[in-house]
Amino acid sequence: MRIKYIILFFIILFSCCNLEYIYKENIYPQNLDNLILDEMPDFGLKGKLKGKIIKTRFPNHRIAIYIYKNGWFNKPYWYPSTTDINPDGSFECDITTDSGDEYATKIAIFVIAKDYKPPLLDGEKELPEKIFKASYYYKIFQRGVLDFSGYKWIISSSKIPIGPGPNYFSSHPSDIFIDEKGRLHLKIVKRNEKWFCSAVILSQNLGYGTYIFYLSSRFDLFDKNTVVGLFTWDNNAPEFNYREIDIEFSKWGNDNFSNSQFVMQxxxxxxxxxxxxxxxxxxxxxxxxxxxxxxxxxQSLYGHKIKPENNKDIIAKWVYKGKDVPPTGGERAMINFWLVDGKPPSDEKEYEVIIEKFEFIPE
Incomplete structure (x- = not known):
């Protein structure tokens, strides 16, 4: 009996000594709900990164931040290379302490033990595996440019109302981002008493071919004032109606309207x-x-497929052969989520559309 109690004592003692390790293993890997980002400088502007950590023992942890500008660098500096967490869980860090930092396209935030020394980076192309292993949880944000479905997409944002709408368009990483499954999220949200929409533009011209958008959202349940747009656009081609070819989901503010359309401008x-x-x-x-x-x-289809197994898979199909088919030029594929006439959702709710992936098949 005495031997059993001695063994039990050492088991408890060992567990207590390794409490930090057990805690880490329970919340690692990436736990996105524990790291909230409040402010991030817009792409091209200097400023501080501000956020909050929850479910963490603040006195025992710090933040390690890296930015990517043609390579990874520590922020705010090499020394100091970490940021303290305040008693309320908040933190802030100047991520633009060097020339060109404002054009960083990725920002990585790691919650680490206070006595851990994060690796010092000076333009390495990859974050070292040891920082992931040492972190309790982390987030990597893309800014300015998103990597989605093998292509680079430029985030279209504006702090003044612009078309379509007109609307404010957000670049906040909580409003437009790529999730852990590689899916694109676009949101319509209310922030500081203003409604913000979201949009991305493909960074390259693709030309003739098949533009395929796989959606993972119940857009048929969206408010009548919201619009999901999947289309091409060339800002420099008014003579070809801007080479605009549209697939759109909206009731255009009218409950009696159909909720989808194919359009040749x-x-x-x-x-x-x-x-x-x-x-x-x-x-x-x-x-x-x-x-x-x-x-x-x-064509629109039920499920994620481009070849219907039977006619029941086909939602709608239409062929346009009129005089307004444009030649290719400087068009770009675009995806946007916006509000008709800039009006807020009639139910005052925020909305999110998820694009599973984008695919292009050349002609």
């Missing part, structure tokens, strides 16, 4: 628009247009 001509309704029982749909020199085939 200009949409003032009835023959250039095909409206239909989508009613879903899950969040997976696929939408594409195949652009050739003489025609554009539009």
């Amino acid at each position: 200009p949409s003032i001509y009835p023959k250039n628009i095909f409206r239909f309704n989508i009613f879903l029982d899950n969040d997976k749909t696929t939408h594409f247009f195949k652009w050739t020199a003489k025609s554009i085939l539009f």
Whole structure:
């Protein structure tokens, strides 16, 4: 009996001595709910990163921050290379202490033990594995440019109302981001008494071919004032109606309108628009247009597929062969989530659309 109690004593003692390790293992890997970002300088502007850590023993932990500008660098400096966590869990760090820091495209935040010395980086292309292993949890944010589905997408943001809408467009990492599954999230949110929308623009021209958008959202349940846009756009081609080819989901502020449409601009001509309704029982749909020199085939499908297994998979299909098919040029694929006439959602709720992936098949 005495031996059993001695063994039990050492088990308890060992457990207490390794409490920090056990705690770490319980919340590692990445626990996104524990790290909240309040402020991040806009791409191209200097400023401080501000946030809050929850569910952490503040006296025992610090923050290690890295930025990526053609390589990874510690922030605020090499010395100091860490940031303290305040008693209320808040933290702030100047991430623009060197020339060009304002153009960093990635920001990594790690919660680490107070006595851990994070690796000092000077332009390395990858974050070392040991910082991930040493962290209790972490977040990596993309800024200015997002890596999505093998392409680079530029975040379109504005602090003054611009089209479409007009609306304010956000660059806040909580409003527009890539999740751990590689999916793109776009939100319509209210912040500081203003409604913000979100948009991304593909960084390259693709030309003729099939533009495929896989969605994972019940957009059929969105408010009548919201618009999901999947389209091409060339700001320098008014003579070709800006090479705008649209798939859009919206009731355009009217409860009696259909909630979806295929459009070949200009949409003032009835023959250039095909409206239909989508009613879903899950969040997976696929939408594409195949652009050739003489025609554009539009199609929406249930599920994540581009070839229907039977006619029941097809939500809608339309072929446009009119005179407004544009030639290729400087167009870019775009995805946006915005408000009709800049009006807030009629139910005053915030909304989020998730794009599972984007795919392009050249003609």
